[in-house]
């Protein structure tokens with residue numbers, strides 16, 4: 001009988017993930033294996049993969065081990081590595097709670113974007129301290145077909161271009177990454193958010209994610225949108241001293257995000273585990289080679 005690898009499937013506002021618990025970091029997950037697992041027809045299917053590893057057992061996370069026992073080794077659905085995933089870290093926390101590794105309340109999780117503090121509430125929602133945004137200087141333009149828009153460059157640990165548009169349909173089918181310029185703004189690619197207003201402190205977005213395509217939600221993207229919207233609305237908390245809270249509708253649900261006067265950003269939203277099972281290791285090895 002062939003070896004089995006345990007997995008779970010979860011989502012946060014329908015940004016969905018294959019979860020692979022591997023506390024001692026012994027499972028080989030090259031980019032091709034991640035891409036096969038995230039394939040919606042040939043694999044399990046997901047926008048990304050959450051490799052759950054003890055910080056002490058992962059070379060990229062060892063130094064964070066004294067602060068955070070667990071490391072979210074996040075991979076995009078195409079197998080590429082990303083610095084941070086806002087929906088992923090909530091689902092990661094939900095997994096740790098379900099597995100008995102964490103209780104309700106506060107929990108530190110190591111990510112490539114640093115240690116994040118997560119709060120698992122009784123009511124089921126999870127809040128994550130996303131840290132502060134960086135706002136690299138310089139104009140950015142994003143295009144879809146004949147249309148183009150100025151975009152705000154916001155870094156949430158990972159790169160985002162936020163464009164305010166008149167209609168979300170103007171983003172088109174988002175089957176390929178929207179072109180941007182200048183190329184030097186995002187040497188490693190970018191996540192692009194298209195945003196409309198729905199009322200005061202209320203926006204909606206569609207997103208094209210680097211390494212995943214159009215997804216039903218992006219947590220870091222929603223935070224980037226709030227940072228850009230607050231500055232556009234003259235409500236930059238770091239200038240006014242007043243927190244800015246926005247409701248962000250994404251195709252897969254709703255996130256509530258606050259930026260505080262010290263620039264710290266908090267995001268609250270659902271985190272759901274929908275299934276668990278076993279991967280046939282032989283199949284994975286064969287499919288990865290194919």
Ligand SMILES: N[C@@H](CCC[C@H](N)C(=O)O)C(=O)O
Pocket residue numbers: 015048076081082083084085086087088158159191209210211212217218219220221
């Ligand atoms: N869906 C995520 C972001 C995942 C990483 C992103 N695709 C990148 O490459 O930066 C989120 O919820 O933040």
